Amino acid sequence: MNILVCISSVPDTTSKINFTENDSKFDENGIQFVINPYDEFGLTKAVMLKEQNGAKVTAIIVGESSVEPVIRKALAIGADQAVRINMKPLDSFSTAKEISNYVSENPFDLIIAGKESSDYNGGAVPGIIADMLNIPFVNACNGLEIEGNEVTLNREIDGGIEKIKASLPIIIGGQKGLVEESELRIPNMRGIMTARSKPLNIVEANNPMTMSKSIQFEKPAAKGECKMVSSDNIDQLVNMLQNEAKVI
């Protein structure tokens, strides 16, 4: 089985977010980039499927050379090979188009992406890929089992889960539950060493059209002072929530 894992490179979750060039761009200065947390669940799942049933795991990233440490980390965690499509990802559509072009030429049985990137939160790339490749798509996927050509999946719905059956090939947007937090793989020394000799193919982009463009960023308005209430006066708190904030 051939598995493709889509990896997006995002700022570490502890990053303070700042903007530059008149607030028109995200300021990457001093930012540590990591594998998108949702993609870590998918990558670990792919490696576990490989261990169980045998599979070849390819990690793919659309990005400039600066994202290579992130895709190398995917190799260290257990992907067999990596592909970098050499393009700065400008919007979901062009990113998805590049990935689906690649898959059209190099078919996969299972494509695992994340439910969203934790930076721009587009939540769009896997769904667009699904449509371009005309294959089934399950988002917010929190359970996946494969038997032969048959896939059983769980997806999160409001207040519950839905169970779905489909056949390969399929693309999912994954999240926690695909594997548990405690099962996440961290690169060990051997992984890091072998990652260096694993193939990382660089593919030139076709630079498809973009559909949307970021113009400006701002930060949400700063909060006022926190009003402290003594634990002996909870009636006061309730009064303020009712009459001042008017939320209960």
Added chain:
Amino acid sequence: MSILVYAESWEGRFRKSTYEAASYANQLANDLDTDLIAVSFGNIDESELSKLGEYGVSKIFSYSNVTKSDNNNASILLAKHAEDSKAIIFANTFSAKMIAPRLSSKLKAGLLSNVISTILNTENFTFQRQSFSSKAIEKVSVSTEKVIITISPNAFEIKNSTTNCVITKNDANFENQFTVIGSETNTGKISLSEAEIVISAGRGLKGPENWGMIEELAELLNAATACSKPVSDIGWRPHSEHVGQTGKAVAPNLYIAVGISGAIQHLAGVNSSKVMVAINTDPEAAFFKAADYGVIGDAFDVVPKLIEEIKKIKN
């Protein structure tokens, strides 16, 4: 020309987020001086369908034999009805997040998710959206002829605007790309993404056996319950309750955080809440810097008191 809203239903009913999307779409239809039409999937009564007329929808196309999880067929049908539409509006639900990207590909229309503003510029479809897990507000413009928008929950008011609504019922016969074989839902509970009040608790609660008071408080306030990431990781609470940067983003009117330290990743997913209350034993807890109201105290003392005081005002 028209604006198209996807009218999502759950078990035969429209819920709050559908009315938010319809109200938002109606505003956009007014701004662009055009009509509002809707598409709905799943089995739903005519009386329920006609409710959309109260929010400005003049035509509704209902497909009773299409399920909303079947995102390919849903997007084919939406694309058909959107031929003449400038904008297609979704509430940001789990199903919408599967359908909207497919529609974006089919219509070659730019997709903006988590939108929190009305249209800022009609020439090039400029809107504001939440980005960087609500650490930033991003102004984005779309260059395509049509735009697809998913709106953030609880960001827009539901507004009445009564119109004569014509209902058309259709059947669609497509091949499905997958089969839904079942679902498990805890009906009766308020859904976290739609709740106006969320009571959330963290590791400060010490163990799963102590969540009774959190649930009691939630029930009194008609609120949903949530938790911090470690709490769901250890299995004290289900994953579906995990809020924050790597969990759900929520934006209720009131968010009460009990025994949660206020880590940056937690705040990222909750700080769009209109009012936040922190209850924590540690006066230095980071949550007090983000909250509107704070109580320094032991959850096991404060929460029962809070329950008593709320009971008083509810009676």
